[in-house]
Ligand SMILES: Nc1ncnc2c1ncn2[C@@H]1O[C@H](COP(=O)(O)OP(=O)(O)OP(=O)(O)O)[C@@H](O)[C@H]1O
């Protein structure tokens with residue numbers, strides 16, 4: 001499907017004779033509104049009544065499992081797919097009826113498909129050319145776009161004479177050269193190795209800050225989402241599951257799906273015993289634990305997420321100072337900066353803990369008896385779904 005996107009981008013988005021970019025420029029400050037947008041393909045509902053308001057200049061990341069509707073949503077914003085319901089607006093103006101080339105949105109799709117027979121400069125100049133923009137101004141813009149991605153010195157190279165990361169940056173320059181109001185990026189870093197990916201991430205973020213354009217970025221990679229975004233929208237089965245700032249989503253996931261999808265979690269299911277003085281007492285696995293006060297009444301079911309890095313592993317009991325269960329190490333790994341422990345406990349089943357290496361146990365081994373400990377405010381309450 002991704003290759004199809006790339007060719008659609010070239011054949012439709014930058015069709016010869018398209019209107020000049022300036023014709024569709026929106027007022028500075030206008031945000032993008034995705035308003036109850038749906039897309040059906042026959043009986044498949046790819047996107048269902050999704051509403052997201054994106055202020056101008058925001059870096060919004062859409063994160064979600066495969067098939068959750070991320071690409072479909074981006075394709076509708078771009079204009080390559082028509083919504084079956086809802087509206088898309090820039091400021092107060094609906095853009096649903098506008099063809100892609102009149103939306104003035106830059107696009108980078110996975111696979112980045114540069115024209116192989118064109119030099120870097122020609123690739124970047126292409127969207128200007130199809131918009132009828134030639135001459136010294138276009139040359140200047142191409143140079144600026146290439147400088148923005150730090151590739152000015154490679155303008156005469158062919159794509160095959162460049163590294164993957166460099167080609168990726170050419171694709172970015174090509175999406176930015178006509179000063180788009182919105183930049184749509186569908187897993188643009190997917191093909192890069194880890195190190196290159198980190199480099200391009202930093203560049204992309206810096207570019208976003210310099211340009212002030214709205215970025216709508218799709219990724220599978222949760223770390224990428226957490227480190228780059230102003231806000232993250234999590235999609236599941238064509239619906240928006242939760243949206244918020246990275247720290248908000250990570251620290252206060254709304255439900256089990258979000259807690260599991262964005263980062264990892266231990267889950268503790270139990271029943272509230274009572275709440276008072278800032279503390280909720282709950283029972284799980286026939287033991288009582290404490291959490292920061294949450295709005296559950298005595299007898300109500302509770303579900304908490306507990307991030308692995310908020311769990312400590314000790315060889316001695318905290319003697320009631322912390323929430324604690326005992327267990328046996330069933331698996332452990334060393335990652336340089338940290339250890340990961342998997343501990344089988346009688347009360348709460350298998351629990352995972354990520355412990356900074358400098359705090360790690362002196363000589364961890366499988367089968368060793370340990371105490372799994374966590375502070376009261378380490379757990380966050382979740383809705384049941
Ligand atoms: N042209 C189409 N015809 C029928 N169904 C489609 C079409 N395009 C997408 N779908 C379906 O819509 C759903 C959402 O697809 P979409 O490509 O938006 O997912 P995605 O979140 O981008 O997934 P991935 O992470 O794998 O790229 C999927 O169930 C997919 O099979």
Ligand SMILES: [Mg+2]
Pocket residue numbers: 070071072
């Ligand atoms: Mg996709």
